[in-house]
Amino acid sequence: MLRAIARVMLDGALPNREEALDAAVRGVEVAIAGLPAAVQGEVQQLFGLLEFPITRRIVAGVGPWDRASDADIAAFLQRWRTSNAQLLRSGYAALHQLVMAGWYGNNDAWPRIGYPGPPHIA
Amino acid sequence: MIPDPIAQGLARGWKVVDARAAGTARDYTADVAIIGTGAGGGTAAEILADAGLRVIMIEEGPLRSSRDFHMLEREAYPQLYQESAGRRTKDKGIVILQGRAVGGSTTVNWTSSFRTPRLTLDYWYERYGLRDYTPEKLAPFFERMEQRLSIHPWNEAPNPNNAALARGAKRLGIDTAVIPRNVKGCYNLGYCGMGCPTNAKQSMLVTTIPRALDRGATLIVQSRAQRLHFDGAHVTMLECAPSIRVHARTFVVAGGAINSPALLLRSGAPDPYGTLGKRTFLHPVVISAAIMPEFIAAYAGAPQSIYSDHFLYTQPLDGPIGYKLEVPPVHPVLLATTTPGFGTTHAQLLAEMPHLHVIIALMRDGFHPDSPGGTVGLRSDGSPLLDYPITPYVWDGARRALRTMAQIQFAAGARMVLPVHEDARPVASFAQAERMIDELPMEILRANIVSAHVMGGCGMGADPRTSVVNGAGLHHQLDNVYVFDGSAFPTSIGANPQLSIYGMVARNAAGLAATLAKR
Numbered sequence: 066m067l068r069a070i071a072r073v074m075l076d077g078a079l080p081n082r083e084e085a086l087d088a089a090v091r092g093v094e095v096a097i098a099g100l101p102a103a104v105q106g107e108v109q110q111l112f113g114l115l116e117f118p119i120t121r122r123i124v125a126g127v128g129p130w131d132r133a134s135d136a137d138i139a140a141f142l143q144r145w146r147t148s149n150a151q152l153l154r155s156g157y158a159a160l161h162q163l164v165m166a167g168w169y170g171n172n173d174a175w176p177r178i179g180y181p182g183p184p185h186i187a
Numbered sequence: 188m189i190p191d192p193i194a195q196g197l198a199r200g201w202k203v204v205d206a207r208a209a210g211t212a213r214d215y216t217a218d219v220a221i222i223g224t225g226a227g228g229g230t231a232a233e234i235l236a237d238a239g240l241r242v243i244m245i246e247e248g249p250l251r252s253s254r255d256f257h258m259l260e261r262e263a264y265p266q267l268y269q270e271s272a273g274r275r276t277k278d279k280g281i282v283i284l285q286g287r288a289v290g291g292s293t294t295v296n297w298t299s300s301f302r303t304p305r306l307t308l309d310y311w312y313e314r315y316g317l318r319d320y321t322p323e324k325l326a327p328f329f330e331r332m333e334q335r336l337s338i339h340p341w342n343e344a345p346n347p348n349n350a351a352l353a354r355g356a357k358r359l360g361i362d363t364a365v366i367p368r369n370v371k372g373c374y375n376l377g378y379c380g381m382g383c384p385t386n387a388k389q390s391m392l393v394t395t396i397p398r399a400l401d402r403g404a405t406l407i408v409q410s411r412a413q414r415l416h417f418d419g420a421h422v423t424m425l426e427c428a429p430s431i432r433v434h435a436r437t438f439v440v441a442g443g444a445i446n447s448p449a450l451l452l453r454s455g456a457p458d459p460y461g462t463l464g465k466r467t468f469l470h471p472v473v474i475s476a477a478i479m480p481e482f483i484a485a486y487a488g489a490p491q492s493i494y495s496d497h498f499l500y501t502q503p504l505d506g507p508i509g510y511k512l513e514v515p516p517v518h519p520v521l522l523a524t525t526t527p528g529f530g531t532t533h534a535q536l537l538a539e540m541p542h543l544h545v546i547i548a549l550m551r552d553g554f555h556p557d558s559p560g561g562t563v564g565l566r567s568d569g570s571p572l573l574d575y576p577i578t579p580y581v582w583d584g585a586r587r588a589l590r591t592m593a594q595i596q597f598a599a600g601a602r603m604v605l606p607v608h609e610d611a612r613p614v615a616s617f618a619q620a621e622r623m624i625d626e627l628p629m630e631i632l633r634a635n636i637v638s639a640h641v642m643g644g645c646g647m648g649a650d651p652r653t654s655v656v657n658g659a660g661l662h663h664q665l666d667n668v669y670v671f672d673g674s675a676f677p678t679s680i681g682a683n684p685q686l687s688i689y690g691m692v693a694r695n696a697a698g699l700a701a702t703l704a705k706r
Contacts, residue, residue, distance in 0.1 A: 077534030092261070099265035100273070103566050142529055146609055154632035155279035162273055162282075165523035169537075170261030177534075179541040180486060180519050183258030184376055186189065186384060 066116050067093055067164075069130040073138040074164045078177065085173060092167030108163070111156050124153070189385055192393050193252035201400040203250060206410035206429050213431055215405065217243040218703065220425055220435035222412045222450065225291020226688035227672030228441035229391025230332070231696040232399035235439075238700035242404040243433055244396070245425070247411045247446070248288035252392065256382030260520040263381035267295050269445075273524075276561065277574040280631025281469060284639040285443055288382075289408060290392030292443065293685060296639070297379050297490045297516065298368040298388055300338045301682035302329045303690065304496075306504050310554060315677045316649030317658050325690050328697075332689035336369040336389040343375060346488025348514045351479060351544045353493045355599030356512070363495045366513075369685070370489075377487045377516055407431060412442065413569075415454040420666050437667045437703065440645070441692075444468075444674035448563040448644035449571030451655075457664035460652045463645065464563035467573060468679035469638035470549040473585045474515075474525065475592035476536075477544045477601035478613070484541055490516035491683075498548075498591060499681055505555050508584035510548040511682060512592070517543055525635060527609045536605070536613070546595060548588030553643065553678035555580060560679075563644050577636065582629035585636070589627070593620040607635040640684050645670040646677040660695040671695055 071089045072082070079085035097108055114120045118129070125141045127133045145157035168174050175182055197203060204211055218240040221228045228244060236242045251266060264272035269285040276283070286292035303325065311317040332338070345353065345365075353363045373387040386393050400406060410431055415438065416424040425433040440447045448464040456463065491513050499509040515521075517540065526536050552558045561575030577585075589606040594617050596604045603613040604620050608627050614620045627634065647670075648654025651663040656675055662668040671692045673684050680687045 074529040075534070076529075077531035078537065095261075096265070096271060096273075099271040101270055101570060103568055103570050104270060104273075139530060146529075151278065151630075151632060158279060158632050161529060162524050165526075165533075166260075166264075166271075166273075166520050169519040169523035170259070174519060178519060178537045183378065184487070186374065186376075 066112065066130045069133060069138055070142070070160055071164045071168070073135050073142065074161065075168055076135065078168065078174065080173060080177060088171050088173060089164065089168040092170055093163045096163055096166050108159060111159060189253055191252050191254045192386060192397055193250065194254060196397050196400055202403070202405040203400070204405065204407045206407055206427065206431055215243055215407070215431065215433045217241045217405070217433065217435045219437045219439060220245065220433045221439040221441055222425065223291060223440070223442035223446070223672060224289050224391060224396060224406070225286060225441065225443060225672065226293050226391060226685050227692045228439065229290065229293065229395040230689050230692040231439050231441060231671045232404055233395035234693065234696040235700055236399040236402035236404045238704065240700065240703060242399055243435065244399070244404060244406045245410050245412055245427060245433060246289050246406065246408045247442070248286070248408070250289045250406070250408045251382060253382070253384050253386050256384040258376070258378040258381050258384055260381060260518055263295070264520065267382055277572050278576070278631060280577060280636060281471060281575055282637045283469070283573070283641060284637070285445065285641060289396060289406065290390045293390035294382055294392050295380050296685060298370055299491045299513070299683040300336070300367045300369050300686040303687040304681050307678065307681050310504060311677055315647065315654060317647060319658055325694065328693040329686065329690040332686065332693050336394060336689070337371040338367050338369045338686065340365040340367045341489055341492040343489070345492040346377070346485070347481065347483045348485035348517070348544055349491070349493040351483065351599040352495070352512065352514050352546055352595065355595035356495050356497070358598040359595060361495055361497045361595070363493050366492050366494050368489065368492070373489065375488050377490055379490055380516060412450050413453065415450065415456065415668070420664060422665060422668050437669065437699065440668060440670045441672040443672055444641040444644050445563055445571045445573055447670060447672055447674040449565060451645065452563070452565055453569050456662070459664065462653065462655050465644065466553065466559065466646055466677065467561040467563055467575065467644040468553045468642045468676070469561070469575060470640040470679050471552060471577065471581055471585070472547050472549050472637045472639070473588050474607035474635060474637070475546050475589055475596060476526070476605045476607060477596035478539050478603040479542050479544045479599070479601055482541055483544050485514070485517035485543060485545060499551060507587070508550050508552065508555065508558060508581060509681070510550045510584060510588045513547055513549065515545055515547050517545055525607060525637070527607060527611070527635065544596065544599070544601065546592040548592060549640070550581060550584045550588065551679055551681040552581065560643055577631060585629055585634055586624060586627070589624045590621060593617060593624065609633045640679070642673045642676040642679050642684055645674040647675045648677055659698050669695065669699060
C-alpha cells in the first residue's frame with residue numbers, strides 16, 4: 066500500500082524507481098517509529114483503513130494496491146487532497162508528510178533538486 | 188575538530204543522569220526543580236545555580252551536542268523536535284515546530300532575537316495589570332541576556348533569500364531591518380534548525396546550562412514530567428516517567444507553552460477560573476514561494492537576517508491582524524513536506540530549489556476579541572493536544588499576507604510566485620496572483636499554516652480571574668510553583684519570542700532567588 070502510494074506521490078522525483086522506492090518506504094517507516102504513541106495510533110488507523118479491502122474500496126475507491134494503476138491512485142490522492150471533508154484532507158496531509166519526509170531526507174533525493182547536501186566544516 | 192563543550196563538561200564530572208539507563212537513582216532532592224531546559228528553564232537554571240541554590244533540571248528530550256549535529260534533517264527532526272517536527276493541532280490544521288532536547292527550542296531555532304515590542308508590553312500593562320513590564324523596567328534584563336548570549340544585529344551580508352526580501356520591500360517603500368542574532372563566531376552555514384554544528388549559536392545548550400552544571404546542578408534527561416503532587420497549595424514532589432521522583436522546595440515549570448499547561452492539567456492543579464491552557468497563541472504563519480532568476484540557495488547562510496515590521500506598526504494593534512515578515516531556511520524535507528501537490532507538479536517545483544525564495548508572514552494573534560487563540564487539553568493517554576481553531580479574523584490576515592508577500596516577490600524580480608495553498612498554482616504576475624489569492628478558499632488543510640512560536644496557556648496577570656500566574660511568574664493558587672517560559676505570556680509577542688522569554692525569566696528568576704535567600 067505504502068509503496069504504491071509513494072510510487073505515485075513521488076512520480077518524477079525518483080532516479081531509479083525500485084531502489085528509490087525501497088529507500089522512501091524505509092524512510093516512512095523510520096518517520097512513523099519516531100512519532101509519539103498517540104500519533105502512531107492515528108497513522109496505523111489510517112493505514113488499516115486503506116489496507117482493509119472493504120474500507121479501501123469505500124474511502125479510497127481503488128482496487129487491491131498491487132494491481133491499482135498509477136492513474137487510479139493519483140485520482141484517489143487528488144480526491145482526498147481537495148475533498149470537502151476535513152478528515153479526508155487530513156488523511157492526505159498525513160500521507161503527504163510521511164512520504165515526502167521519507168524520501169527527501171535521503172541523499173539520493175538531492176541531486177535531482179540541486180541540493181548539494183550539508184557543507185564540509187573545515 | 189570543533190571542541191564540544193558538552194563532551195568536555197561530562198568529562199569534568201557534570202551530574203547528568205539518563206532516566207532510561209539501568210541503575211539510575213530514583214529519588215532526588217533539590218532547592219529548585221526546573222522542568223524543561225529551553226529558553227526559560229536554561230535561563231532560570233543559571234541564575235538560580237549562581238545564587239548558590241541546589242538546582243535539578245528535568246528534560247524530556249535527549250542530551251545532544253555539536254558532535255551529534257550532522258546537518259541532516261532525517262536525524263535532527265526525530266531527535267531534536269517534538270513529534271519529529273510534525274506536531275499538529277487537534278484538527279491537523281497547523282504544523283508546529285518545537286524543540287525537544289536539552290536546550291529546548293533554543294537548540295534548533297533560527298537565532299532571531301528581538302526584545303518584546305513596546306506595543307505588546309503596553310497592552311499587557313493595560314489589560315493584564317503587569318505594571319513591571321515596561322520597556323524601561325525590563326531593559327536591564329534584556330541587556331543582561333543580550334550580553335550573555337552575544338545578541339547583536341547580523342553584521343555580514345544577508346544571504347540571497349534574505350536579500351530578496353529586503354530588495355522587494357524597498358522597491359515598494361516597505362521598511363526592513365537587520366535581525367539581531369544570538370551567535371558568536373558564526374560560520375554562516377544555514378543549519379541552525381538542525382543543531383549548531385560549530386557551537387556558534389549561543390543557545391541554552393552551550394551557555395546557561397553548562398554554567399549551571401559547572402555550579403553543581405543536576406540534569407536528568409529523557410525523563411518526562413508526569414505529575415506534580417500537592418499538599419494543599421504546596422507542591423511536594425514531581426513524579427516523572429520513567430519513574431523518578433524529585434522532591435524540592437520550589438518547582439519551576441518551563442516545558443514550553445504546550446507541555447507546561449499540560450503538566451498542570453495532568454496534575455489536577457487548581458484552576459478556579461478555567462484559565463489554565465486557554466489563550467494559547469501561535470503566530471500562525473502563511474508562506475509564499477517564488478522562483479527567482481538568480482541563484483538563491485536558501486539552504487546556505489544565516490537563515491534569518493532581514494525582517495519587516497511594516498504590517499505590524501502601520502495599523503492599530505487591535506485592528507485587523509498584523510504580521511511580521513521574515514524568510515525561512517529551505518532544506519529538502521521541510522520544503523517537500525510544505526510544497527502543495529504531489530507527483531510531477533510537486534517534483535517540478537522541487538527541481539527549482541536552488542532558485543527558490545520563500546517569505547513567511549507571522550501573524551500577531553491574541554490582541555483582538557476574534558483572536559482568542561487555542562486551548563491545550565489532554566488526550567486519553569495524558570499527552571497534550573492543542574486545539575487552535577482558526578477564526579475568520581485570522582484567515583483575513585492570511586489572505587492579506589499572501590498578497591503582500593507575492594507583491595514583494597514580484598518587486599524583487601520573481602519569475603513565478605506560488606502562495607503555499609493546495610488550490611494555488613504558480614503565476615507570473617502580481618495581477619494574476621492577486622486574482623488567484625482573492626479566490627482561494629481559506630480553510631485548514633488547504634492553506635498551509637505552520638507555527639514555530641507557541642506562547643500562552645499559563646498567562647501572567649494581576650487578576651487571578653483572567654490569568655494563571657502573577658507578574659513574578661508565581662502560580663495564583665500554589666505557593667511554590669512558578670511558570671518561567673513562553674506559556675506565561677498573556678498574548679503572542681509579535682516577534683520571535685526567545686529574547687522575550689530570556690528577559691522575563693532573567694527578571695523572575697532573580698526575584699525567586701531573592702525570595703528563597705530570605706527564607
